[in-house]
Amino acid sequence: MTANLAITPQQIKQAVAALKKLRPAYADLLNFYENIFVAQEDSKSQINIDPIKIGEETLALKRKEKFSLITISEFVVDQKASTALLKQLCQITETAHNEMAEAARNIQEAIATGELDPPAVSAALLNTDDAYFKQIEKDVGIEKKALAFMAYSSIKPSLVHCAEQLAAYLDSDDPWDKGFCPVCGSAPGFSLFEDEGNRVLFCGFCWHQWAAQRIYCPFCENKDGKTLHYLFSQKEKNYRIDVCDSCKTYLKAIDQRNTDRIIYPPLEFVASLHLDIKAQEMGFKSGIQLELP
Numbered sequence: 204m205t206a207n208l209a210i211t212p213q214q215i216k217q218a219v220a221a222l223k224k225l226r227p228a229y230a231d232l233l234n235f236y237e238n239i240f241v242a243q244e245d246s247k248s249q250i251n252i253d254p255i256k257i258g259e260e261t262l263a264l265k266r267k268e269k270f271s272l273i274t275i276s277e278f279v280v281d282q283k284a285s286t287a288l289l290k291q292l293c294q295i296t297e298t299a300h301n302e303m304a305e306a307a308r309n310i311q312e313a314i315a316t317g318e319l320d321p322p323a324v325s326a327a328l329l330n331t332d333d334a335y336f337k338q339i340e341k342d343v344g345i346e347k348k349a350l351a352f353m354a355y356s357s358i359k360p361s362l363v364h365c366a367e368q369l370a371a372y373l374d375s376d377d378p379w380d381k382g383f384c385p386v387c388g389s390a391p392g393f394s395l396f397e398d399e400g401n402r403v404l405f406c407g408f409c410w411h412q413w414a415a416q417r418i419y420c421p422f423c424e425n426k427d428g429k430t431l432h433y434l435f436s437q438k439e440k441n442y443r444i445d446v447c448d449s450c451k452t453y454l455k456a457i458d459q460r461n462t463d464r465i466i467y468p469p470l471e472f473v474a475s476l477h478l479d480i481k482a483q484e485m486g487f488k489s490g491i492q493l494e495l496p
Contacts, residue, residue, distance in 0.1 A: 209467035212241040221464040222474050229474050236473050238295045239356060246288040247360035250281045254368045262372055269381055271388030272369050275408060276329050278387070280361040286321040289357035290314065296353070306349035313343050324354045359410075362387075366409040379413050382421025386411040390490045391421050393472045394445060394456035402456075405468045407491040412468075420447035421454065422490045434481070442475055444482050453487040455479070 209218045219237040223230050257265070257272060265272060289310070296307035313319035319339065327335035328351060336347035366386045379385040384406035392407025394415075404415045415421065418428050425431060430448040433456075441462040446453045455478050457471050479489060 209465050209470075212244045214465050215240050215244065215467050215470065218465045218467045218470055222470065226474065232476075233470075233474060235295070235299045236470060238299060239292060240467065240470060242288060242291050242295065243356065243360050246284055246291075247364060249284045249287075250360055250364045251284070252279045252281045252361060252364065255279060255365060257369075257372055266374055266377065269379075271384060272372055272386050273388075275331075275387050275389060278329055278358075278362055278365050278409070280322075280325050280329075280358045281364075282322045282325070285325060285357045285361055286314075288360065289321055289353060292353055292356050303349050303352075306346050307353070309343065309345045310350065310353060313345065318343050319345070321354075321357070324350065325358045328354045328358070362409045366406070366411040370411060380416070382415070382419070382424055384409065384411055385413055391415075391454060392491050393468050394454050395466070395468065396456060396458040396460065398459050400460070404454075410469065420445075420450060420452065422452040423447060423450035425449040434485075442478060444478050444487075446482065446485075446487050451487050452490050453482040454490055455482075 209215045216237060219233050223233050226233075255273060255277065262272075264270070293307040293311045297304050297311075310319060314321065323335075324339075326332075333347075336350060339345055339350060340347045369386050373379070373385055382404075383390055387406065387409050389406050389408035391404035392410075393405045395403045395405065395412075397403060400417070402415045402417045402419075403412050404421060405412050416426070418431055419426055420431055425447050427449070431445070432448075433443045433445045435443040441458050443456045443458060444453050445456055455472065455475055457466060457468075459466065483489070
């Protein structure tokens with residue numbers, strides 16, 4: 204892991220403070236996500252789940268065929284920790300995010316009355332059961348995107364924990380050359396260029412990181428330098444948007460060579476929404492669905 208990537212709650216707070224100085228307009232959003240991310244990191248230290256085991260024959264096949272180690276439905280969640288975190292995140296959201304305050308209150312009330320079962324919500328999320336969320340929206344009145352966001356945020360510590368354990372199965376002698384996450388198969392959500400110029404992709408779901416080619420579109424595997432380029436602003440040289448003319452998809456990135464501040468990739472993702480607007484105005488689409496509040 205690169206030296207100036209945030210890995211502790213205190214470092215996340217430092218990363219937020221630095222970003223607020225650079226972009227005061229993001230202050231409220233950054234304050235909200237600081238509380239979210241710090242709560243997640245604190246929760247991660249409480250995770251207690253058995254490692255996911257992959258048999259030798261299955262592992263050999265996955266390595267040969269370049270399959271991800273698991274699918275997202277196979278993640279294991281510490282239900283006690285995630286339920287406690289969900290309640291905490293609802294309290295944070297109720298006081299810090301006006302647009303989602305009502306949904307946060309409704310979630311807490313539904314959990315208290317038994318109308319909402321947190322393990323069932325996390326299971327529906329991992330199994331991409333959209334019908335479940337639509338039914339909850341109809342029966343309980345909790346907007347499905349808000350519930351999905353809160354559910355994902357509550358199980359993220361378990362996802363990251365599982366991904367860190369599963370990474371031990373990856374073959375370090377055979378670099379991953381695919382655009383999807385080698386752990387769970389999800390698309391990358393963010394990219395980073397290290398001090399040496401090497402490119403690293405971060406999974407948009409479990410946040411596992413892996414090395415990638417510099418001239419490469421992870422969404423369509425295009426390697427043609429004539430149709431791959433990037434956009435950047437002289438005012439924000441540490442940010443760039445990698446775009447592919449072939450599939451018209453973009454991926455946001457941060458270049459460590461142009462900044463010395465502490466970087467927390469999930470925070471950089473939410474603190475650069477103006478880049479999403481710019482890329483989409485130019486006709487490019489995100490490689491992942493943006494479901495931020």
